[in-house]
Amino acid sequence: xxxxxxxxxxxxxxxxxxxxxVIPLPPxxxxxxLNNAPAVPAAAPAAAPERPxxxxxxxxxxxxxxxxxxxxPLKFPFRRQGIxxxxxxxxxxxxxxxxxxxxxxxxxxxxTFDIYSEMTxxxxxxxxxxxxxxxxxxxxxxxxxxxxxxxxxxE
Numbered sequence: 001x002x003x004x005x006x007x008x009x010x011x012x013x014x015x016x017x018x019x020x021x022v023i024p025l026p027p028x029x030x031x032x033x034l035n036n037a038p039a040v041p042a043a044a045p046a047a048a049p050e051r052p053x054x055x056x057x058x059x060x061x062x063x064x065x066x067x068x069x070x071x072x073p074l075k076f077p078f079r080r081q082g083i084x085x086x087x088x089x090x091x092x093x094x095x096x097x098x099x100x101x102x103x104x105x106x107x108x109x110x111x112t113f114d115i116y117s118e119m120t121x122x123x124x125x126x127x128x129x130x131x132x133x134x135x136x137x138x139x140x141x142x143x144x145x146x147x148x149x150x151x152x153x154x155e
Contacts, residue, residue: 005132007139009112012151015140059096068092070141076131088134090119090141098147115150116142 003022011017069091077086093101093115101110101118113124119142120127127138143151 007132007136009139009143012148015143059094062094072134072137072141074130074134076134078129080126085122088120088122088138090116090138090145092145093119093147095147098150112139112143112146115146119145 003024006021006023007018008021009015009017010019069089071087071089073087074085077084079085097118101115111124113127116127116139117124120138127135130138
């Protein structure tokens with residue numbers, strides 16, 4: 001049986017405090033049959049009311065004295081869209097970027113991977129697809145960069 005180790009942050013203050021679960025994976029011969037795409041409804045759903053476009057707020061691009069990012073070399077580089085990705089850069093978000101992210105979600109549900117995607121420039125699906133060692137390293141650094149208002153357990 002093939003298993004995967006999943007780590008979930010349990011503390012807003014200690015990025016090493018993780019809940020570790022081992023979950024079973026389907027056998028490799030069934031991987032091609034997996035379809036994780038959402039089912040397409042038979043009838044088109046009613047159109048959601050359009051949300052007004054948020055007002056554009058200026059944000060100055062500052063030249064930080066210390067680089068607010070960390071480059072994480074991957075133990076397991078991968079190829080995506082024909083390009084080899086051998087490292088992922090995690091950068092701290094500015095207050096304006098956090099505000100824009102919260103506004104775009106507009107009260108909807110946001111996952112940590114949506115935030116990490118904003119921090120890395122990689123789609124959330126790519127981050128979820130990383131091998132556990134690389135995914136854990138990226139998640140630990142990104143979690144440490146989260147503003148207090150976006151950390152689990154903060155109100």
